[in-house]
Amino acid sequence: MANLTLVQAINLALIQEMEKDDRVILLGEDVGNNGGVFRVTEGLQKRFGANRVVDTPLAESGIIGTSIGLAMAGLRPVPEIQFEGFLGPAYDQLCSHAARMRTRTRGAFTVPMTVRVPVGGGIHAPELHSDSPEAFYTHQPGLKVVMPSGPYDAKGLLISALRDPDPVIFFEPKRIYRAIREEVPEDEYTIPIGKARVVCEGTDLTVVSWGASVIQCMQAIEACGRSVELIDLRTIYPMDMETVEASVSKTGRCVIVHEAPRTCGVGSEVATQIMEKCFLHLEAPVQRVTGFDTIMPYYKLELEYLPDAARIQRGIEDCLAY
Amino acid sequence: MANLTLVQAINLALIQEMEKDDRVILLGEDVGNNGGVFRVTEGLQKRFGANRVVDTPLAESGIIGTSIGLAMAGLRPVPEIQFEGFLGPAYDQLCSHAARMRTRTRGAFTVPMTVRVPVGGGIHAPELHSDSPEAFYTHQPGLKVVMPSGPYDAKGLLISALRDPDPVIFFEPKRIYRAIREEVPEDEYTIPIGKARVVCEGTDLTVVSWGASVIQCMQAIEACGRSVELIDLRTIYPMDMETVEASVSKTGRCVIVHEAPRTCGVGSEVATQIMEKCFLHLEAPVQRVTGFDTIMPYYKLELEYLPDAARIQRGIEDCLAY
Amino acid sequence: MPITNALTTTIERVSILDEHGNFDEKLGKGLIPDADLLKLYETMVTCRMMDEVAFKLQRSGRMGTYPQNMGQEANSLGAAYALNNDDWLVTCYRENCGLMWRGVPIDSILLHWMGDERGNAMPRPHHATPIAVPIGTQMLHATGLAWAAKYRGEKRISCTFFGDGATSEGDFHEACNFAANLDIPVIFFCQNNFWAISVPGRIQCSAPTVAQRGIAYGMPCLQVDGNDLFAVVYGMRKAIEHARTTGKPYFIEGVTYRLGDHTTADDARRYRDQAEVDAWKARDPITRLRTYMTKKGIWSDAKDAALREAAEASCMATIERCEQVEPPVRGDVFNYTFADLPADLVTQRETGHTHSLGQDPSQLPSASNAR
């Protein structure tokens, strides 16, 4: 067991699965010789060869489109999109093809691929390097969407994603790529896709979040000094509403936290399902503490945009006070 | 005043605005000589010349990307994307550029363009010709999203869109392109973007919908024989929650109807905002009658997918019975 | 030397059996044995017949929007003939003839246009991919499929088809570029039929040839008379040889014409002259072959009449089979979304509802029909 960063945990998961299964191949911009701009794939090309860790042309639709072909032929491609802002050019191949292939061919062709994508703000990066587009891919049927909040989960979830028979968008919160370390077993383990984690138990209010925001939520909960239950969704689709429902039925109050803009964000789905499932338990309207309905600002203002512990705390307190 | 179809109403709006403002130019696949595959731009190339109604190469990103340039230079391009399923390749230019240009240049450059897109199911078309992607563009800050439900509104909303200083995605429900006729004044009139319409008043329950579904909602309301208020959002972003709030505060119950998949659909945003704004008035959880969280099926099964009057009625009745 | 030559390149055009019946013995001799030629001709005639039957069916409401292949049969047929049966054939929607040669049941193709996903459940051994609706997107899959073969050390290559319009899409460019730079054996076959619905070819590519698009990637490129089965086969053999021996891609432009409307939803008279259509009718790939075979003494009017009759009967039988296919069940809206359906989707399937108060599975509206 080693004390690893998120980057190292993902690197380890990739190594272990690549050793077990030669259908797994990595491709993307700078993933080979350079080991990725975040060094997530560092050392992998040396270890597995330039056939299995492939530097591609600078073309995201090409990366996803050829990955679809690779997957249709039975391989398990793991394309990397360098930043979430560059998923845009790949959107069509993801939503018009990857998501639909099993349905439209009645299972004759499938697309078992894991798209790795660094996500989110807070690293002082240029524009389009700090967005949180998970809602787009959650709304698209046929895709699974995963976002770990720490190294341990990242390894277990990634292994599940790599083995999943369907396309998974695996978002890696870049803000915590190196900011936290956790004990990560060397041994193989999986965390099932579609299961949330109760980070800490509480009785007064439930906070639901995912990705890097989970850290801010923990700070806010600590600061507000009340008994708050924190749920890390881990998988955004399929969503583990069972865990959320159990919690909110108990606490009667809920705050959802995410970096993406509020309107039609994943928070609205979680909130609506809570209303549907816990209507009679709700003691206050479910609250959303999220990014604003604006473009993610350049970095001088990014901390004004991202929900920080203070904003979350205020949301929790306003909800508790209702 | 003439009795016009939706296609004719849009055609008329385009003619009138093009006559008034030579900054308005149309571009897209087959919009010129052929008058569009739905004949919405019929006769316009003859009338205004091949410089103002331009058949482009078959490339949606190109259509939107060049429109952005045209708009940055001060024109008011009106690109047509032939079917909503082909917005995919244009997604990046729409979300990474059109939506962001004003913000990222602090207003030095703006993108006053109206993207016309036929939308929705029910016409026995091949795959990717029947989807409802409005939630994607609603989640993206910086875009306005409009969807009329009939010829009268279509003309007034389109004129507003064409004059709007910011990018508008103008979805045209193809199922009712020719299915209904309405009196449409020859005179110029506008319907403001961001204002919903109360289609019929009622006291027991509110139905919120938009686009072609409004017709199904009317049938369902008639069938259920109760006093139901129907709100046609008309504009999806910015959303007229004032009208919705006033209604649900009165009725205490709400059913939202749309064709798109449920998860992270626009319905979840409307439902959440209702919970936020009408919490103490709600007598039942807001209900969503929507497309399923699956790929829109090929046409043999499309009527199983689309929310029809029966499903809506059942939603209304279950909500009323709660 | 201040101005030097950085590149000189040429593109050739191949024509073997021309529209006037001239046959180039040097290139054409032995290219296609007579026995094969008869079978190939038979496939073309059947394909043409299917177009006619499907068209009529659509008009009488028994078929959805249908894109006829009329006039373009030689391209995909010549390709499928020259390829191995386990090379990937990654088509758009005007390659029925090649798919028929490959053995893909025509039922599949018809079912697809009848609005039934089961039409796309291409039997695996045919190495054919589902019909591509979003224009220009399938060539990337072809590149990925051939890449997988290369990765596994298989000799299999891909051949992908697309129209002149498709070459305007960014994905076309990315597919060619991936194949060229990552050394993936894909044959890019453009059926240049001069129209993309109502938009003329010069709006997609105003260069003298579409073939020269391949130069951008350093690929060998060739233009062939796409209404000449011999030229197509000749070009394909060159391309296959290149792809298999070098592991690299090749670009072919088949110059052809769609004699019918874009689809049954289109009326081509709105945007093109009958004179143009007539000129191309005179270059019909089927007529051309028939004249050649007749001159050669291996075909006759009587045989042709018999063939057409048999083809019509077989097409009608196919149609009837397709129409008798059990309708899909409501559960199929859900069943293939994922290998394992999330609980939420199971509920939606079982209840037939999306509203939460309607989601009590014990109140199944039609439990029997759900699967």
Added chain:
Amino acid sequence: MPITNALTTTIERVSILDEHGNFDEKLGKGLIPDADLLKLYETMVTCRMMDEVAFKLQRSGRMGTYPQNMGQEANSLGAAYALNNDDWLVTCYRENCGLMWRGVPIDSILLHWMGDERGNAMPRPHHATPIAVPIGTQMLHATGLAWAAKYRGEKRISCTFFGDGATSEGDFHEACNFAANLDIPVIFFCQNNFWAISVPGRIQCSAPTVAQRGIAYGMPCLQVDGNDLFAVVYGMRKAIEHARTTGKPYFIEGVTYRLGDHTTADDARRYRDQAEVDAWKARDPITRLRTYMTKKGIWSDAKDAALREAAEASCMATIERCEQVEPPVRGDVFNYTFADLPADLVTQRETGHTHSLGQDPSQLPSASNAR
């Protein structure tokens, strides 16, 4: 004739002042008057100095990620010099030198990389567009801008810059294709610096030249020595003449090299040899010009030292100006989302919150700071 020639095409390469100091009088004479040359040289030196200063600033935490232009200055500079000032200059992020020549305040560029949108508020008269971060996307805007000029009957053209990596994106293809087929006067200028971060040029384009990408569209294409200001100006004049007289596009490849890291976030030693870098250092466009001007007797070491000193001072002054710019206010997160803010956004701005119970505008957390 069964095999005919469908196309023959060539691409030329222009070099006027080579790395050994050879100057081609025939092409080069009178191309750039001495007075201009001195100013151009001055701009290059200042640009280089800005790279050095910005790099140091980034290392000390006073600047965000910054892409140095080092080694590539001649390309955008030659273009900006040859263009009219009201032609659109649609750049990526290695065209600082051209933008400086155009008169765009370098403050704008620095502010952008300091994480401030105000850097992109390009003053309109410069006809320069904001820095493009998503690779390959801006060329479509260039096409649209030139199209608007054509529509209005203006003589204005566009010149757009992009890297070798950018030519792999679908949008690159679509931009060229729109311009070629709709007759839009755009000059597509590829700065081929042989690297896209760590990915070598052959993965983007394994063809002998990048210039030949233009052949796909039937555009005239030219390769120039991009480290030779004279060759760039020569090529640009040809391109501009073509674009203005025919209204059609032109493709230029400037062969160049980035001498620095990709950005300050990169360490190029991880993926490329020092020997390669050294070889290109010997071809530095600035050194080359300096030697030429010295030989010509219009420049001296003393003048050079003075220039460098002045440039450093001016760069430091610019930096200080940028650092003294008032920080943006929180309200600016909102204020430019739309011309008119929807009520909901006003509330978000006024309250600083997204949760509904926090949206009582009377409880402004910092009302004064909101605008």
